[in-house]
């Protein structure tokens with residue numbers, strides 16, 4: 001929890017317009033993290049206009065070039081996206097986009113999976129319910145800001161079960177069998193309470209009663225904001241929708257900019273940010289009052 005004065009210094013601004021145009025206002029290297037979920041190809045055409053899967057890469061690239069320009073060289077770009085099914089087959093536009101982004105100069109550093117813990121049950125003739133989405137992590141450089149300690153998880157059950165039966169390979173550090181050059185020493189984790197997480201995030205969808213059909217849960221941007229930024233850094237969501245990324249950024253003490261092409265969504269995002277600001281102010285006032293009382 002931060003103080004009212006720290007909060008007042010934070011900036012959260014929502015813009016209405018095409019991110020391609022709006023971003024022209026911003027200088028090179030302003031942002032530490034671009035975190036976003038773009039309009040998916042052809043999805044929700046009636047809500048906010050879909051881009052045809054065949055035209056998706058061509059549509060996305062000029063915008064990605066702007067994201068790259070406004071991102072610091074130590075920054076990260078995380079793209080939450082999932083390819084649709086067309087004619088009984090997964091479309092390949094996301095795979096094509098990854099290749100095209102690499103050609104644009106991005107490094108495809110990692111792919112995180114958001115496992116939707118509470119996806120809807122259903123029955124399809126040729127597949128099972130879709131319970132995950134990609135969070136593609138791109139960077140400008142091999143070395144980038146990454147606060148791994150900020151997202152450590154309790155060791156939990158794994159510690160109890162795995163460490164009870166340590167084998168020779170676990171005790172002596174050994175080179176990875178796949179020759180990656182990395183070794184492991186599981187015994188090192190014996191006395192630790194927290195471990196580094198995996199690249200699979202198990203988060204429930206939670207759209208509450210927000211008036212946006214494609215909002216992601218706040219816990220999704222939160223995790224990446226903690227991992228790739230420090231307090232006071234700048235976060236950008238160029239397809240901000242209901243403002244989830246900006247609310248998460250603000251609650252974590254980061255500055256942020258959100259952009260949406262639909263007026264109703266930029267206004268919704270502004271309202272969400274305003275409500276979150278009020279709630280934070282109230283909490284800060286209560287906490288400060290509590291500290292003053294206890295100092296006396």
Ligand SMILES: C[S@@+](CC[C@H](N)C(=O)[O-])C[C@H]1O[C@@H](n2cnc3c(N)ncnc32)[C@H](O)[C@@H]1O
Nearest residue numbers: 018019039048214215216239241242244260261
């Ligand atoms: C998948 S939704 C984002 C939802 C958001 N993550 C949330 O939690 O509410 C994508 C958003 O991108 C907006 N959008 C589509 N094209 C855009 C563009 N060219 N520039 C800015 N926003 C755009 C849509 O109006 C939509 O609100």
